[in-house]
Amino acid sequence: MKQIELQQDILGHNNSIGDENRDLFNRKGIFVLNLMSSPGAGKTTLLERTIELLKDNFAIGVIEGDIATSYDAERIGAHGVEVTQINTGGACHLDSSMIKKVLTNFELDRLDMLIIENVGNLVCPAEFFLGEDAKAVILSVTEGEDKPLKYPLIFRLAKALVINKVDLLPYLDCSVTRIIGDATSLNPALTIFETSCTTKTGLNDWRKWLEGEISKKKKNRTRP
């Protein structure tokens, strides 16, 4: 019982700072995406392709969450967008206070979209609301078709599912149909993309979805 109460306490505290972050994003009209996946599902590469597709029309900021190293922030920084690295120093997920602390690094008045690349982990990040408008989960087909039912929470909470590395399907025993069936049984409202950053498959649909979300957020901006 004690353990449960403690966890509720941690999550409750996290949610209230998440709400503060969200209020700020709403006032500024910034669409905020929390990008989550297992290690190596392709978050950073998808993010690089996304920036290339959108940066001429939108001002994009990126927060990179990693346990150690700043490799990802260096990769993203090379694309000419504002990027801040958070090293969690062991912690398995980002939380809302880590996000709050680094927001001063960004010129929020000019940003259209802030993408938060979470720590590579299909479990813990899902529990921590950061203030985002949407969570997107990336699942690489190399991870296998059984993952939605084995890691249900992240698929239940996500607004978008990106089934990635589909160029490798000919060499794998993995059914995209089963992934989609299981994921939508958990979450019928999921928007699903099938992508490959190697062959550029599906990136246009992903770009259009993001553009739609950015423009919705701009329209619904809360004025002070």
Add this chain to the structure above:
Amino acid sequence: MKQIELQQDILGHNNSIGDENRDLFNRKGIFVLNLMSSPGAGKTTLLERTIELLKDNFAIGVIEGDIATSYDAERIGAHGVEVTQINTGGACHLDSSMIKKVLTNFELDRLDMLIIENVGNLVCPAEFFLGEDAKAVILSVTEGEDKPLKYPLIFRLAKALVINKVDLLPYLDCSVTRIIGDATSLNPALTIFETSCTTKTGLNDWRKWLEGEISKKKKNRTRP
């Protein structure tokens, strides 16, 4: 400060039950392996191949750790070994008390090896000692060459690193040389295997290593 003390408390409690488990395994002469990786790196398939290679000569037990579902236990059970499923119901790792609770399901007097397949997560499971003799981390080449430095703890603590799915290397931009270089810079004592369960590459070396560990453990068995 409070958070750090609490964590030490949790880990300290976990370690002492882990020590109890270890004492029991030592008395019984059972080699215990804690198998860890990201989701979808190939733990269960490697385990199936391992059982096929060893079950005629050794009595093997398996504990399957998953957040939800019993798919993996069903796959393992089909190979005719003793298997117990632990569903963590959300928790991102196994701990030593979960292991202690299910040990009564096994005939420990006849077991030579117990393999614990941890929850798919490259972060949290590394922190929790279960009573095992060795941790093995599996890294799929589809996850990318940068993972050892980005998730250093698990590579520091492992006795063996299995670089898996090497049959997919021709279709990927991933340097096994860099994985090995970075992993051994973190942990020079690592024993490293390069495997594919599809082409059966490297499985014989893996089998020989396990046979060696099982026989060392039998020899060092502590008598009551």
